[in-house]
Amino acid sequence: MTEIHPAPVEAKDFLDFVNQAQSPFHATEQAVIRLRKAGFQEIKEKDNWNGTLKRNGKYFFTRNRSAVIAFAVGGKYKPGNGFSAIGAHTDSPCLKVKPVSKKERLGYLQVGVQLYGGGLWHTWFDRDLSVAGRVVVETADGKLENRLARIDRPILRIPTLAIHLDRSTSADGFKFNNETHLTPMISTVTKSLTGEPAKALKPDTEINGDIPLSEKHHPVLMHLLSEELKVPVDKILDFELCLYDTQPSAIGGAYNEFIFSGRLDNLMMSYCSIEALIRSLKTKEDSLANDPNIRLVSLFDNEEVGSNTAHGADSNLLPSTFERLSLATYDDDAVSNTISTAYLESLPKSYLISADMAHAVHPNYSEKHDDGHRPHMHKGVVVKVNANQRYATTAPTTVVLREVAKKYRVPLQEFVVRNDSPCGSTIGPMLSAKLGLRTVDVGNAQLSMHSCREVCGTEDVGLAIKLFEGFFEEFPSVDARLTVD
Known part of the structure; x- marks a missing residue:
């Protein structure tokens, strides 16, 4: 057309x-x-x-x-x-995964994030989010290698609270706490217990004698990175990951005059x-x-x-x-x-x-x-x-x-x-x-x-x-x- x-x-x-x-x-x-x-x-x-x-x-x-x-x-x-x-x-400006991101609350698995820059953080609620960035892996021959990783589907979401549970939003505007309310969910506990990602990490996997990797990040996140990079989970040593909106950038407007991105x-x-x-x-x-x-x-x-x-x-x-x-x-x-x-x-x-x-x-x-x-x-x-x-x-x-x-x-x-x-x-x-x-x-x-x-x-x-x-x-x-x- x-x-x-x-x-x-x-x-x-x-x-x-x-x-x-x-x-x-x-x-x-x-x-x-x-x-x-x-x-x-x-x-x-x-x-x-x-x-x-x-x-x-x-x-x-x-x-x-x-x-x-x-x-x-x-x-x-x-x-x-x-x-x-x-x-x-x-x-x-974006949200970045914390060095220790593993959170769990009321049956939800959550990923702790940091605020990077001066973002309009309320715009990150109710978006289909994923992660992209740099991952350090150990190769088969023992080298430490930087690789780029991007999970091309929505895996994270920061849901807003229904207006029925907080009528003040209409009168006073949308207010939230950057630490407690701006935490995305990645899965439910029930689903993670039956899924393969739960078995992806051995409990004794460590990074240079540090706390076990499984205690830093949810196994489900590590499993997703492992699949993306085609490396075993225990060969992932560290990473710097940015959250991003998975909705592709697009041309818009009645006359295709805008870029939405x-x-x-x-x-x-x-x-x-x-x-x-x-x-x-x-x-x-x-x-x-x-x-x-x-x-x-x-x-x-x-x-x-x-x-x-x-x-x-x-x-x-x-x-x-x-x-x-x-x-x-x-x-x-x-x-x-x-x-x-x-x-x-x-x-x-x-x-x-x-x-x-x-x-x-x-x-x-x-x-x-x-x-x-x-x-x-x-x-x-x-x-x-x-x-x-x-x-x-x-x-x-x-x-x-x-x-x-x-x-x-x-x-x-x-x-x-x-x-x-x-x-x-x-x-x-x-x-x-x-x-x-x-x-x-x-x-x-x-x-x-x-x-x-x-x-x-x-x-x-x-x-x-x-x-x-x-x-x-x-x-x-x-x-x-x-x-x-």
Whole structure:
């Protein structure tokens, strides 16, 4: 059947990405799959990059398997030249399985969870939930291996209390305790006693002398992971699991104008950044060959909890990458006498787009937006400004982006919070301060940010990709016209 109002191809492709990216580990894996397909070569952070990197080369590496940096070296790049960079993040607010998750109450088996980030936790009630993340297993030859796991069917649910048992919900709103009420059930005791999972763990199974694994997690959960990974239960040593809504992301609206999905913040910008980098190397054969810069995308983890981790934006991940790329030798170049200053020289020549989703004006809460700053879906990428530096945008950094947007015919919108409203932040200010980088904060407009199920516009996916692609191709020439330091 032919669609009357088909959604843009970029929106459909994003669905393929986000529907396979239920955790930061899976999001990183999806980015890596696309990079490999586009001819990017994997390198290791622990290796010496000298003799490996070449001009016009395309490379990537991961850290913790939840953060990834991809870059392409311009054909005219010389140590000391700048970086054309975009930063985004792979994590989203979610519930995570506790290290000791085994709970049982009134005939129900429950899984203890932690709150990760600042989620709208009431939206997780009455959803069909499952788990995805990283599992550490012991292989047959004794190696300790990280594997990705995702159970593709609903196994968990957090039920609400019937209104008949709490009439105050109508008058006072839905209130709950994050520890006692936000605990999903996975099975009933009666069913678990007759099912095979109850026999899956031996009582004496231990992890390095710790308490028995069977006392940490319900055998039924361990059995499900065992089936998913095709390994014996006693070879599962530990895991980091995120809960996710099993309802697939979808195109919606009367004219297929919306994307209904979890994790739009910030997998939308992660997807657009990676796609833009890949496309910028395809659209013009001489584009990279004539580029004096290194084009780079960095997808960090842990933005939702402050970024102060080894794989977050407040780590050494981006600074050390910039430094290594500035000091590396390319092709058969000899080491310059001034090579030790190349890193410091490169930073003032560089520019960072901090890409994180933005707040669309809400039709039912329009008073929450300043009259002159009400971003809409389908009307372009949002430039975010804050006088108190919650965003890193400045007038010169905005001008650079506007010049690119003008050439590529991408509309831009502006957003500031009301003076009587709190303001979120991004990775932009911390990276700008840490590296002295010129930075602009942008994102696509969305509603229901930090909900289990969010919404954004289908047209905006392609607009963001087009803007970022144009940035990679045009930044050096635009920067050459800028006289403001």
